[in-house]
Amino acid sequence: MTYCVGLRLNRGLVMMSDTRTNAGVDNISIFKKMFTWETVGERSVTLMTAGNLATTQALISLLNERAKPADERGAPSILEAPSMFQVARLVGATLREVIADQAGETGQEADSPFSATLILGGQIRGSDPRLFMIYPEGNFVEASEDTPFFQIGEAKYGKPILVRAYDPAMTFEDAVKLLMVSFDSTIKANLSVGPPLDLHLYEADSFRNGRVQRIEKDDPFFEMISSSWGEALREAFQRLPAYSLDD
């Protein structure tokens, strides 16, 4: 499993991903699920992946190969596509290609499907920051004011707090705090989601990658959130009016 969240804020884009991959509970590894590209002054692109690790690694390798100037295929790369919409189309098409390729390679049914779901965010000069969710079929949807964030992977445990506390006008600091609470609830409930966490804060109209940070398991702030949030929840619960059985 996996947990990744992309938030669209007025101030920019906030992306967070976990790093745990597992094949069964006895085979756990750490792999990066967040990838960034940039052309300073012109574009910044971030991709987060959930799904079959062989699929997502092949996808990232292909995207990287094709982004090299030496590649003479003619098709626009992730660094050349003229808009984030075209980047999303390109990533979706590449994902479909990888899945078809891997499914064709095997003569038998695999235990886990060659599938992946992606969150793509970024900005290219001439347009606002945009955030997409890309499905295994290669099609995609874009975040809007009504649905200003996307989750992939184990989304349920961490969703209630996102729904309640998200605010498009929030600061990056508050957004990081919010994501840490959401990730903490998920990590506590699902063994297949785990730290360290990767974070990218993309500032709107900066047209370059922002702060990219790895939050380790023993990060003091994350540890504080992890230990304080339970107490804060209990207090909030106790402050609600009491139910009365007399009627």
Added chain:
Amino acid sequence: MTYCVGLRLNRGLVMMSDTRTNAGVDNISIFKKMFTWETVGERSVTLMTAGNLATTQALISLLNERAKPADERGAPSILEAPSMFQVARLVGATLREVIADQAGETGQEADSPFSATLILGGQIRGSDPRLFMIYPEGNFVEASEDTPFFQIGEAKYGKPILVRAYDPAMTFEDAVKLLMVSFDSTIKANLSVGPPLDLHLYEADSFRNGRVQRIEKDDPFFEMISSSWGEALREAFQRLPAYSLDD
């Protein structure tokens, strides 16, 4: 989908279930998923069901038929089994029988499996109150001090608050409040879980059904919880120390 929770408290058992069943989003009905039996002064038994409605209805009908004194099969009924463990075995065996029967009746694969998962709680004179989760295979597990509650159906959204705020020493009033918060988070996130809610408060060593109540959608307390919990969560979030990006 469905959402049912059974809590084992020092004071007794608290059971809550929703009532929504659906076949697609355009075919929604209200069906009871909580069933109680009692022999006043000797036993109280509550069963909550999640899964295929035809399966769970057939299960309840069979259990009821066999609990009638007129039935001369010889096998002990839910009202005659000498312990809650034996009641759980009986319910599990009946469930397996119904599933095998329904799977055998159809010549083709059904869209949804003839499957069900159950929560069984109750007390029979001579033993403490006990709480079980029964699987479609007919086997079951019992709640313990380490795992003092069970959820069936759409369990993920409502689990974080249960984990954080459950306390075996809590009052029935607090337990109802806790379950309402847990159900509210689930109902807000999953269209296939919906009110009204059914509630049974079984008081330990009362050996009769306790308060059985239907909580309607417009129940004033439930409406208050539904509108206040979001605010309480946001406040709890804001009271957490702020994250700082300067380092």
